[in-house]
Amino acid sequence: MMHPPCTDRKRPETEGIPAVVPPLPLNEPERLETLRRYALLDTPPEAAYDRMTRLAARLLGTPVSLISLLDDTRQWFKSRHGLDTPWTGRDLSFCAYTILQDDVMVVSDALRDERFADNALVTGEPGIRFYAGVPLRTADHLALGSLCVIDHVPRHGFGDEEKSVLRDLADMVMHEIEARHAADVANREIEERRRAETALAAALEEKETLLREIHHRVKNNLQSLWGLLQIEKSKMADGHARERMDAVSQRINVMGSIHRQLYASPNLARIDLAAHLDELCRSLMDLHDRPDRVRILIEADPLDCTLDTAIPLGLIANEVISNSLKHAFPGERRGTVRVTLRRLPDVDRRAGPGELLLADDGVGMPRTAGVEDPEGIGMILIHALAKQIEAGVSVEHGRGLAVRIRFAE
Incomplete structure (x- = not known):
């Protein structure tokens, strides 16, 4: 050469x-x-x-x-x-x-x-x-x-023997130089990565603090709005208007509950949907005060979802369960509202596509009563919320009423 x-x-x-x-x-x-x-x-x-x-x-x-x-x-x-x-x-x-x-x-x-x-x-x-x-x-x-x-x-x-020795020694020197250089490059990369990770951790900590503050303020603002609605409700004499005010207040309470969970959660990006549904059901039972005749059973797989998915699903659940508690068990009728949350069978992970089934064994609702009426505000609201997360909605009749929501992150 x-x-x-x-x-x-x-x-x-x-x-x-x-x-x-x-x-x-x-x-x-x-x-x-x-x-x-x-x-x-x-x-x-x-x-x-x-x-x-x-x-x-x-x-x-x-x-x-x-x-x-x-x-x-x-x-x-x-x-x-x-x-x-x-x-x-x-x-x-x-x-x-x-x-x-x-x-x-x-x-x-x-x-x-x-x-x-x-x-x-x-x-x-x-x-x-x-x-x-x-x-x-x-x-x-x-x-x-x-x-x-x-x-x-x-x-x-x-001669040739001496030259061969010198070449071999030079190869050994270059091997040492290359090894030293590779170690230096690796150390620099490690140090750069450490600095980048430190900077990222600081940025994430700052972001987490900001997000936590945002969730805290949203929660407080929703609580304040809920309180103002209660004040306005107390001034109303019309029973239907008071009922509608309760419905609006409960929807605000659903959103506030999600932000309250996120504020207290170590993960500000995702929410435990099962825990949210459990809190929602307890709140609705307190609101409708029927623990002696109607019970709510929850069967939920562990499933995390984002805020964008949790809020519409929570509002849909609130709408369906509220209607069941109000209309499915008239008089002294006893019964059960079932809330079933499961991951779809082909998904082997905590977060991902899932199904929410909301069913009761009540008398069923007349078409003018709520979610069963395609023109009613309940079903319009459910379809609008499902559309936000590209979820499928089906209403099933039998003994009582069931609303099935299939959704994906």
């Missing part, structure tokens, strides 16, 4: 600095960006890298071994064995030539190589005469720097 194309840069002769500045790869901007992304520059020493340079020096018999990272102006040593200086200028860097190679670069005698003969690192300290380095490349073939070994005397016997 060929190394990336490069361009030569010339500069005037300067004492101690080579006349030919090391060439730049054409992908230099991308290479530098990748190097910065790995976040290794100017980091403290790490034992894993120091072991690599010690091992390289020991196996290849050199006094110096370096892991060099090459940025735009310098070569910085992530690990250095046998060398005190932490970095040098890029102009003096052997590594600047190594990153242009696809394999090991060997300089047997730097004084006899025109690229390095006048280099201050050769003519002065640390007195480099022999150099062998291999690029440290990422998976997308971008060179971060090099792993190299250095000697103060020329060496002409650096």
Whole structure:
């Protein structure tokens, strides 16, 4: 494989600095960006890298071994064995030539190589005469720097076996770099997720507080409205008007009950429909005061629903049960109103499509009395409420009356 194309840069002769500045790869901007992304520059020493340079020096018999990272102006040593200086200028860097190679670069005698003969690192300290380095490349073939070994005397016997050792060690260095980078990325993602979760939790807490306050205020406002209606009712002499005022008050009470449950619930998004129906039935029994002759039986599966579904279903139940209590058991007749809530058979979860059956074993109601009259206000209201939640309504006749509501979230 060929190394990336490069361009030569010339500069005037300067004492101690080579006349030919090391060439730049054409992908230099991308290479530098990748190097910065790995976040290794100017980091403290790490034992894993120091072991690599010690091992390289020991196996290849050199006094110096370096892991060099090459940025735009310098070569910085992530690990250095046998060398005190932490970095040098890029102009003096052997590594600047190594990153242009696809394999090991060997300089047997730097004084006899025109690229390095006048280099201050050769003519002065640390007195480099022999150099062998291999690029440290990422998976997308971008060179971060090099792993190299250095000697103060020329060496002409650096053969295939030594090159193979250097390549293997370079692979180990890159494995460590990649593992470190992956861990850093994972830690950053975890930290970002933690911050996002903290922000989300704060937002949810704020939203929950706001929703709870809204439900509380709605509940209070409905209670106030209910009280005003009771005051107005007390001023009425007409019995039918007082009855209609009771019906309106009870509908307001149904909505207030839902908001009261939501205000007290840990889940402000959904309501326990079974609990709501139980409270509604107790309220209606108190209102109509027939505990000695009529009973209400509730059989309800656990089923949660949203506020948008609970209010229409609650109002429908209120309408049907109220009519049963008022009309299905005249005189001293005894009987039962059944409220059955169940999940549909093919749904194996708490929330979802369900069926509400409201039935009594009373005398049945004349067509002018309420929910059975298709033109009556009761049935008009039931169909209008069912339409809001796209529910199906069926009225069944037999012993008494049954209204079946099939609904879905």
